[in-house]
Amino acid sequence: MSLIEEDEALIAAALNGSAYAWEKLVKRFESRVYNLGLRLTGNPTDALDLMQEVFLGVYRNLHRFRGDAKFSSWLFRIAHNKAVDMNRRKRLMTVQSRLTSEDEDEGFDIFPGDAREEPEHKLNEIETNQRIIRLLAKLPMEQRLVVELKIFQSLTFDEIALMQEISENTAKTRFYTALKKLKDIAEDQHVLS
Template sequence: MSLIDEDEALIAAALNGSALAWEKLVRRYESKIYNHGLRLMGNSSDAMDLMQEVFLGVYRNLHRFRGDAKFSSWVFRIAHNKAIDINRRKRLTTTQIRTSDQEELAFLDLVPGETNIEPDNMVSEQQRNRQVISMLAKLPLEQRLVVELKMFQSQTFEEIANLQDISVNTAKTRFYTALKKLKVVSEEIHVLP
């Protein structure tokens, strides 16, 4: 059974009142949503908030899912909209994301890592993730969302354009502009120890 079929089977079972199916559905997507939130929101607490809002949204609207699109696309569409809502609510700006070393270390304490890997590897992975988060944090949300959707969700520019209600060319321009900015940020990080 393919992942899409499995999703549909779990949805049908959850709608018929199976708590187990719902739990499986949550477990299948919670890591993806959490990491999505971590990259977009910049910290574990907001990523958890996003995850909660996404799953509540999925739960409340599960009966409306018609299967026209993939369930994962539908979930990430909800996640995209919830991220914008949370950002609007908290007036999250790039400057509000903690960037000092001390704060970042404190932040990393909150971010759980894989427990089945060696501690050294874990630290280096966390450092790399921290670097990605701090780079993305320099982008305005609209560009961050395009980078997230293109690079981490592997969506096409047409899908991104539909999701954000913009033209395909605007989506391409946003992605290119974001990459250029990330290049500058990355160079700054590598130049400044």
């Protein structure tokens, strides 16, 4: 049985009230959704909130899933809309202003826990992720979402265009503009450091 067929079987069982099938379906995608939330919001609390909202949206609309698209594409469409809603409620704006503030390099604590207690490889991991979040925070939400969906979720421009209700060419331009901006910022940071 392929992964897609497995997804469909789990969805059917979950719709019949199987708690096991539902939890298995959630576990399959929760890490991707949580990490998407971390990259988009910049902090674990908002990422967890977003993840819960996404799965609640999935649960409410599961009976509408027709199977004509991949379940993952359908799920990330919900995630995209929830992230846009969240941003509209100014929750992400606050995070963005905090992330882009002048003293961002001081006390920038995206991940909980005492960093001194973490092993070295874990510290490197945290540092890499913090650098990526700082970079993404410089982008407006619509560009950040295109980068997220293209680079991290490997969606096609066709799928992204459908989600953002734009043309495929606009989606390509948005992605290129975002990537160029990230490149310029990374170069500036490299020159300054």
